[in-house]
Amino acid sequence: MFGRRASDMAPGTHYRSERVSAVNGQYFFSTREGTLEGPFFTRVDTEREIALYIRRIQQANAILAFRGR
Known part of the structure; x- marks a missing residue:
């Protein structure tokens, strides 16, 4: 996957990886x-x-962007 986050200083290549893992029958991301x-x-x-986490991060970034105006 090619992409850049706003906080990244330089463009780069980011590869998707499995972010979910199971340990002793419990799941983590x-x-x-x-x-x-x-x-x-x-x-x-x-x-x-994961979906809720992404939404929280996006909301936090939107709030910070709004306050930074």
Whole structure:
């Protein structure tokens, strides 16, 4: 995948990787920020939480952008 986040200093190539992992029957997901979120009971729960996490990050970025005007 080719892409650049607004916070990246230089353009680069980013490759998609599996962000969901299972450890002892519990599920986790890793973020671009380097955090490991979880545990969750099912993969479906994990994927739902990923969507919520992305929405929270986007909302936070929108608030920061608004305040920075």
